[in-house]
Amino acid sequence: MPLDGPSLLNRRSLLVGGLAAGTVAALPAAASAATRGHGRALPTTPFTLGVASGDPDHDGFVLWTRLAVEPLAESGLGGMPDRTYPVQWEVAADPRFRFVVRRGTASARPAAAHSVHVELNGLRPGREYWYRFKVERYVSPVGRTQTAPHPATYGAALSMAFVSCSQFEHGYFTSYRRLAEEQPDLILHLGDYQYEYRADTYTIPGGNIRDHHGPETETLAGYRQRHAQYKNDVDLQAAHAAAPWLVVWDDHEVDNNWADEVYENPQTPQPNFLARRAAAFQAYYENMPLRRTSVPRGIDMQLYRRVRWGRMADFHMLDTRQYRDDQGCGDGYRDCPEATDPQRSITGAAQEKWLIDGFRRSGARWNILGQQVFFAQRDNNAGPLKVTSMDAWDGYVASRDRITKGWLDAGVRNAVVLTGDVHAHWASDLKLNYDDPTSKTVGSELVATSISTGGNGSDSNPADHSFLKINPHLRFYNNQRGYVLTKIDKSEMKADFKVVPQVTVPGAAVHTKATFVIEDRVPGLNQTYLRPVEPAAAARRSGDGTDDIADIVRNETERP
Structure with a gap:
């Protein structure tokens, strides 16, 4: 099947039901912060604030997450240690990540409240994609996103909501x-x-x-x-x-x-x-x-x-x-x-x-x-x-x-x-x-x-x-x-x-x-x-x- 083939699951049941952190197949293994000399491993999932995507173009979009083990911490830094964390990310053509099309690593830095912005391009226009993040042993929920149609085409009818x-x-x-x-x-x-x-x-x-x-x-x-x-x-x-x-x-x-x-x-x-x-x-x-x-x-x-x-x-x-x-x-x-x-x-x-x-x-x-x-x-x-x-x-x-x-x-x-x-x-x-x-x-x-x-x-x-x-x-x-x-x-x-x-x-x-x-x-x-x-x-x-x-x-x- 091509990488941009149809989804393998009903997307509504998958996303609305929610894929909690750690409930999907793990991303490729990476050394934890603790084993690389950066201190103790995180005690709980840092993906308490969810995931998001935005500003779609015909060949890409922005992926977002922010790490916080204690979201209401008075410091505003989500209870995160004062160090930079490598955050792995993946984009797939299906919600079970059998067909991964892009992956990489971004840095979540204390100066940016451990937020991550990944700008992607080079993807196919007018297509659905799914994405997720990983830090240490914790995997984020899965998000669904999509690219806009090619600038020369109309694409399918657009379902747009505003709030x-x-x-x-x-x-x-x-x-x-x-x-x-x-x-x-x-x-x-x-x-x-x-x-x-x-x-x-x-x-x-x-x-x-x-x-x-x-x-x-x-x-x-x-x-x-x-x-x-x-x-x-x-x-x-x-x-x-x-x-x-x-x-x-x-x-x-x-x-x-x-x-x-x-x-x-x-x-x-x-x-x-x-x-x-x-x-x-x-x-x-x-x-x-x-x-x-x-x-x-x-x-x-x-x-x-x-x-x-x-x-x-x-x-x-x-x-x-x-x-x-x-x-x-x-x-x-x-x-x-x-x-x-x-x-x-x-x-x-x-x-x-x-x-x-x-x-x-x-x-x-x-x-x-x-x-x-x-x-x-x-x-x-x-x-x-x-x-x-x-x-x-x-x-x-x-x-x-x-x-x-x-x-x-x-x-x-x-x-x-x-x-x-x-x-x-x-x-x-x-x-x-x-x-x-x-x-x-x-x-x-x-x-x-x-x-x-x-x-x-x-x-x-x-x-x-x-x-x-x-x-x-x-x-x-x-x-x-x-x-x-x-x-x-x-x-x-x-x-x-x-x-x-x-x-x-x-x-x-x-x-x-x-x-x-x-x-x-x-x-x-x-x-x-x-x-x-x-x-x-x-x-x-x-x-x-x-x-x-x-x-x-x-x-x-x-x-x-």
Whole structure:
């Protein structure tokens, strides 16, 4: 059989069931650290944080792991001895590793919190692969990944999911587990992968379900420890092992609502903010499957980048935090003249030029922006006064207009914006002029709810939602937890808005709340399915939904 032959086992049963460390055939024997004079052997498996892959290309991807025998160690170094460990890795064409196509050794160094990033190329395009690591006598869980199609081909239909906002304290990561069971080809995480608060600072009604360990993250040790606490969650590990990821941050990976070199609340001085930002960037790189082009340099980190999935899709992954102007008018929801200042930007000039140049050069069927905050206008005032969020693109109207016109001028075939941040599912038509309902539709926005942030949330009938009545281009809203699963082919992009009924108790089932289709060359959304509100859920809600705007504004702005 050729090395890139079909898999020998059902991949879902293999990955979702989990291959615990040491349960697969061992990698080639290697001398232990103890026998080579480096000290005692590790007392337990160091693969407590799982494995991951990311940034796939047509001939390779990044493999990641991080060694930690005590994930919550206060030093942030996972209880690992202060020495470098050789880490063996293997990539195979089958999940039982009968057909190994590449193997090698990488170094896990204390200076990088014993993280490992392996960048591979020279593999075949559009193929599944499996990978694993070994240190001393310990073998990691197995991860599944894949390469993108060849740049000259479309490849098979792409199954892509995107997620955001996983607050450890607010609930279990059930949606990560259900996402792993979907076995997508690609997963996008659009920010708020972790939260910075100390325990019981950011709470939900009834109290948090579990606690953050350690103080608010401000130091390198603190950010490393917090990442390890999140990575130690088995549901998150399952999602990482199921498919390659494309990651970008939002605010909570550093500090709530930070903007470039400005921290959240200037009235409360943070003289160490730039050191905090550098520490957060370092820990983020150490804990994500990113290429060496994203290695931080002090307070700077190159995170915006472009990933091509054959001719099917160009993914433009944006960074709307590191280069933005400070939020206008004191942040929050405001009627704010600064929002329309043409000099203000949410991306910075260099990233904006990079994005528009990418539109001009793209020959992809679908141009997809993976980014953080709400793109479409979202006015919460039914009267003539416009009241919008200064933390979203509404606070940077000229920046949004330039990018929208950029894809129109470039003749982009299908523009789709993917968004996180707001802890609810939304879907929207994108307009040239949001104040004119008859204005031309020029694209679509899909917004993923949170994995857990905000607790269980609630079901509702979108037809009753006040935001949708004020903003006719907003087509859908749901306040439960979950993710969005898409299927992309040459003729359409189908988006299933997946939800779980609760996250305060583990193990909930997932179902599709609504489905939208975007047809090739037809901007805008067609709703093809909407699951009715459960009678019990409807009974729990008060009124007809007219209080939703106040609830949303409160949830999005009243953070500690």
